Amino acid sequence: MLKTFPLGGIHPPEFKLTSGSPIKQLPLPQTVAIMVSQHIGAPASLLVNKGDSVKTGQLIASINGFVSSNIHSSVSGNISKIDTIIDTTGYRQTAVFIDVAGDEWVDTIDRSSELVRDINLKPEEITEKCRESGIVGLGGATFPSHVKLTVPTGKKCNLLIINGVECEPYLTSDHRLMLEKGEEILVGISILMKALGVEQAMIGIENNKSDAIAHLTRLSSDYKGITVYPLAVKYPQGAEKQLIKALINREVPSGRLPLDVGAVVHNVGTAYAVYEAVQKNKPLFERVVTITGKSVTNPGNYLVRTGTAVRHLIEAAGGMPDDTGKIVNGGPMMGKALNNTEVPVVKGTSGIILFPSNESIRPELKPCIRCAKCISACALNLEPYLLANLSARGLFERAEIEKITDCMECGSCSYTCPANRPLLDYIRLGKSTVIKMARQRNIK
Amino acid sequence: MSPTVVITIISLSILAVISAVILYFVAQRFKVYEDPRIDDVQAILPAANCGGCGFAGCRNFAEVLVSAETFDGLNCPVGGSTVMDAAAGILGKVPVKVDPLVAVLLCNGTPEFRPFTSVYDGVADCRIQHSLYIGETDCSYGCLGNGDCVRACQFEAMHMDPVTKLPVIIDDNCTACGACVKACPRKLIELRKKAKKDRKIYVACSNCDKGGPARKACKVACIACSKCFKVCEFDAIVIEKNLAYIDATKCTFCRKCVSECPTNSIIEINFPPKKPKIEVQAEAVSN
Numbered sequence: 092m093l094k095t096f097p098l099g100g101i102h103p104p105e106f107k108l109t110s111g112s113p114i115k116q117l118p119l120p121q122t123v124a125i126m127v128s129q130h131i132g133a134p135a136s137l138l139v140n141k142g143d144s145v146k147t148g149q150l151i152a153s154i155n156g157f158v159s160s161n162i163h164s165s166v167s168g169n170i171s172k173i174d175t176i177i178d179t180t181g182y183r184q185t186a187v188f189i190d191v192a193g194d195e196w197v198d199t200i201d202r203s204s205e206l207v208r209d210i211n212l213k214p215e216e217i218t219e220k221c222r223e224s225g226i227v228g229l230g231g232a233t234f235p236s237h238v239k240l241t242v243p244t245g246k247k248c249n250l251l252i253i254n255g256v257e258c259e260p261y262l263t264s265d266h267r268l269m270l271e272k273g274e275e276i277l278v279g280i281s282i283l284m285k286a287l288g289v290e291q292a293m294i295g296i297e298n299n300k301s302d303a304i305a306h307l308t309r310l311s312s313d314y315k316g317i318t319v320y321p322l323a324v325k326y327p328q329g330a331e332k333q334l335i336k337a338l339i340n341r342e343v344p345s346g347r348l349p350l351d352v353g354a355v356v357h358n359v360g361t362a363y364a365v366y367e368a369v370q371k372n373k374p375l376f377e378r379v380v381t382i383t384g385k386s387v388t389n390p391g392n393y394l395v396r397t398g399t400a401v402r403h404l405i406e407a408a409g410g411m412p413d414d415t416g417k418i419v420n421g422g423p424m425m426g427k428a429l430n431n432t433e434v435p436v437v438k439g440t441s442g443i444i445l446f447p448s449n450e451s452i453r454p455e456l457k458p459c460i461r462c463a464k465c466i467s468a469c470a471l472n473l474e475p476y477l478l479a480n481l482s483a484r485g486l487f488e489r490a491e492i493e494k495i496t497d498c499m500e501c502g503s504c505s506y507t508c509p510a511n512r513p514l515l516d517y518i519r520l521g522k523s524t525v526i527k528m529a530r531q532r533n534i535k
Numbered sequence: 536m537s538p539t540v541v542i543t544i545i546s547l548s549i550l551a552v553i554s555a556v557i558l559y560f561v562a563q564r565f566k567v568y569e570d571p572r573i574d575d576v577q578a579i580l581p582a583a584n585c586g587g588c589g590f591a592g593c594r595n596f597a598e599v600l601v602s603a604e605t606f607d608g609l610n611c612p613v614g615g616s617t618v619m620d621a622a623a624g625i626l627g628k629v630p631v632k633v634d635p636l637v638a639v640l641l642c643n644g645t646p647e648f649r650p651f652t653s654v655y656d657g658v659a660d661c662r663i664q665h666s667l668y669i670g671e672t673d674c675s676y677g678c679l680g681n682g683d684c685v686r687a688c689q690f691e692a693m694h695m696d697p698v699t700k701l702p703v704i705i706d707d708n709c710t711a712c713g714a715c716v717k718a719c720p721r722k723l724i725e726l727r728k729k730a731k732k733d734r735k736i737y738v739a740c741s742n743c744d745k746g747g748p749a750r751k752a753c754k755v756a757c758i759a760c761s762k763c764f765k766v767c768e769f770d771a772i773v774i775e776k777n778l779a780y781i782d783a784t785k786c787t788f789c790r791k792c793v794s795e796c797p798t799n800s801i802i803e804i805n806f807p808p809k810k811p812k813i814e815v816q817a818e819a820v821s822n
Contacts, residue, residue: 175748181668182675183744430653430668453656483660513658520663 093298095323096333099470101503103260103326103424105299109383110263112391114271117407119194123166123398124176124186125151129437130233132158139187143170148197148374151187154222160235160438161225165376165396168192178434179420179427186435189398200373206274207370210282217286217369224368225375225438229360230254230329231421233439236365239355240286246350251284251292252338255307255359256322256329258297259422262442264379265359267392269296269303272363273310279366280317283357293338294319294359297328326424327501331356333470345497360441380404380436384445386412395436402432404443416448424502457510465504465514471497475504479514482521487528490521496529498522572625573597579621580611585689587612587712606631613690613710634784636711636726638692638704642678643739643802645699649674649753665720673752676742678702678723687718706733728783735804736786736793738763743776750798757800763792 128134135152145151145164152162168191175183196202212220222237242248253276257265269276280292294311296304298321308319322328322337332343334356341352349356357365360378367373376397383390388409395404401418405411411432419426420434423444465475473494481490498518505515577597584592588611590599596611600622603609610633611618623630649672655664661683669675680700685693692708693715695701702715706729716724723741738757742749746758759777771785772792781792781801793803 177669183669183748427667513663516658516660516663520660520666523666 093321093323094337095325096328096336096470098336098472099468099503100325100327100333101468101506102324103506105260105324106383106385107261107263107266107299108385109261109381109390109392110266110300112263112267114267114379114392114394117393117395117399117403119166119191119396120399120403122171122188122190123396124188124400124433124435125162125165125398126176126178126184126186126435126437127152127162128184129162129397129439130160130227130235132156132160132235134185135159135162137173137185137187139170139173141170141172144168144192145170145189146195146197148200148376150374154225158235158238160227160233161223161374163225163374163376164189165398166191167195176433176435177431179429179437179440181427181430186398201371206278208278210278210285210369212282212285212369214286214288217282217365220369221286221365224364224373226361226364226368227375227438228358229364229378229438229441230358231425231439231441233437236357236361239357240283242287242350242355248287248350248353248355249289249291250339250354251280251287251289252334252349252354252356253280253292253294253359253362254329254331254334254356255294255296255300255303256334257300258324258326258329259424259426259441260326261383261444262381262422263383264381264392264441266300266303268363268379269300269359270306273306275366276359276362277307277310277314277317278370279362279364281314282365282369283362284316287355289355290316292317295322295328295334295338296320297322297324299324327470327499327503330470330499330501332499345494375438378436378438378440380440381442382408382445383442384412384415384447385450386414386447387445388412395440397437398435400433400435401429401443404436405432405445412445412447414447414449415445416451417446419444419446424506425500454511456512459510459512462509464507464509465512468503468507470501470503471499473498475514475518476512478521479504479512479517482517482524487521487524491525491528495521495525570601573601575625576600576622579614579618579625581613581618583613583689583710583712585613585710585712585714587710587714601626603628605629612636612712635729637706637709637729637733637735638711638715638724639727639735639737639739640678640702640704640723641725641737641739641741642676642701642723643755643800644672644674644677644753645701648755649677661718662720674742674749674756676721676723676740676744677753679721683718683720684715684724687714689714730783730788733805734788736788736790736801737781737783738779738800739802740800741778743778745777749777755798755800758798760797762795762797763801766791766795 133156136155137152139151146167149164151164154161168189171190172188176186178184218237218240226236227233255269284292304321311317311319331349335354343349343352364375377394379392380395381392382404418429420429478495502515577594580593582593588596590596615635620630651671652673653671655671659681661679661681664679670679678701682695684702690708690710692705693702696703711726740757742756749756750758757779759774763779764772764774769785769787771782773780793801
């Protein structure tokens with residue numbers, strides 16, 4: 092019996108159309124728009140001005156506060172303007188617009204593809220390197236990685252968990268990365284283990300990626316303390332708390348962090364980025380993005396520089412199909428529809444999915460029949476119908492008591508609802524309001 | 536009568552008397568004194584329980600009125616001066632004159648002026664749409680048109696206009712309770728001082744972007760060009776965050792700013808049409 096988390100979860104159809112497409116480099120666009128806020132936390136503070144010329148990998152905005160991240164230029168060229176652009180948040184945010192000229196990298200970056208296995212840095216130096224290189228969690232949440240690598244005094248970390256689950260349907264960027272950059276990922280994991288001072292690392296991979304499991308299992312015999320665990324396929328296994336429960340059968344209490352059960356979770360993409368930062372001195376300015384959809388002529392996985400407009404990805408995949416109804420940034424479960432194709436790729440963009448119009452309509456809304464399917468689907472033991480009703484009626488204090496802030500917004504409740512209730516829409520609204528209320532209370 | 540019935544009647548009567556005596560003493564012991572004037576004041580309040588006064592319903596407001604030293608800062612927007620004068624009469628206090636207010640919408644972005652750039656098919660709730668993205672147009676400050684304010688209004692003073700896709704406020708029904716102000720996630724509704732004949736002059740825009748992007752998103756956006764600020768003789772106009780604002784307490788309704796505005800974002804309501812100048816001269820001559 093394969094390991095998985097016991098409570099809730101759903102089995103959406105997978106449609107991993109691009110799992111066999113090797114990662115290709117997307118040609119450089121003519122201009123890029125690099126957002127200064129590509130992570131959770133404070134936006135980085137700008138270091139460049141209009142008219143400056145920059146090189147690929149040059150620092151253009153620096154870390155601003157503890158939970159924040161450095162931003163590097165992904166191309167070489169001249170800064171044409173510093174303006175706002177609608178990004179994945181749906182609102183205008185500050186971005187640095189660069190006219191691309193050639194592709195001249197910063198001298199310190201090692202561009203050879205040779206594998207470097209020896210780790211020469213001390214643990215603190217590794218954390219500092221991740222901080223400098225602007226490494227953030229590439230699973231989608233974009234939480235700055237150096238914060239996770241800094242274990243607060245009084246807490247003990249004894250296990251590193253690597254998330255190779257990729258439980259969202261359609262997306263295959265982590266899958267391809269595991270197949271093509273397996274050695275690099277394993278070195279990256281060893282680096283993370285050294286930084287955290289742990290002896291053991293577990294890689295959790297869902298069983299629908301058997302080739303990746305076999306590949307990494309074979310390679311990991313050379314690396315001390317790293318084991319690969321196949322997991323039963325179930326959404327949302329890629330969520331931190333669910334993955335910990337599945338692998339080591341420990342539950343992270345409500346409102347606490349994985350560190351409270353002695354574990355730290357990093358994504359495989361992050362492990363690869365850490366390898367590149369520490370061994371190759373390369374900051375995080377490109378990532379693998381899946382461009383897919385049922386009607387897309389040429390879906391695939393592309394290595395994309397940050398700041399590239401989504402439009403270029405769609406063009407590379409054979410253009411926008413005529414029947415496109417929605418363009419979703421991220422996975423189909425947790426992703427968000429985009430309102431234009433000029434939105435730039437950021438560190439957290441894992442995939443772009445073009446849904447045909449017949450699949451992107453909202454089905455007719457019907458009254459709740461109290462079937463409790465949403466409760467059985469919730470992996471966190473919440474009552475989605477109740478939370479949604481409470482926030483629709485503005486009863487946020489009660490929603491807080493019912494633990495609305497525990498919700499990870501996986502969307503299993505909305506997916507499973509036979510009455511097509513917009514459960515997650517209202518829960519998200521309630522959650523953000525409750526968090527705002529709590530913040531105000533703390534200020535007082 | 537059988538003895539059972541007689542015994543039952545007697546024993547129950549004794550029990551009743553004992554309970555009555557106990558209850559009487561308990562009631563005396565735990566009696567809560569309540570000012571009888573609270574009931575009197577509550578009786579004249581409108582019983583809308585709208586919260587417009589800032590307190591939890593009319594009963595709460597009546598309690599506050601009775602215990603208050605003066606009426607400063609206390610006002611029932613629904614009842615207005617008649618109710619407040621009556622309450623002052625009951626309590627023997629001096630009523631404070633408060634200007635009546637009316638709600639106005641600080642957005643005039645009809646589809647004609649503000650073209651649609653995307654289609655939103657999610658939940659018809661402004662709060663949710665606001666949390667998701669900029670909206671169906673390119674203006675991140677303008678009305679989303681899902682009618683949260685209309686649902687919040689309990690005086691039937693608002694309805695959505697299907698053509699302009701904006702809420703319409705009926706001045707006669709509006710009590711300035713402020714429910715719509717709280718409901719709007721984009722803070723587009725303002726309570727302004729009511730003028731005679733319901734006349735209004737205000738900047739019907741909330742766009743804080745710079746002139747270029749604001750104008751691109753909406754043809755009637757305030758571009759903060761300062762023309763109105765320069766023409767105003769009464770210091771009633773301030774420009775903050777790329778947006779002009781007309782102070783209703785200082786405005787004298789001279790209407791100079793209205794004709795000066797290059798984007799027509801300043802609107803005048805309930806004014807008679809301006810007579811053409813030639814006609815005025817002709818009248819002067821004839822007189």
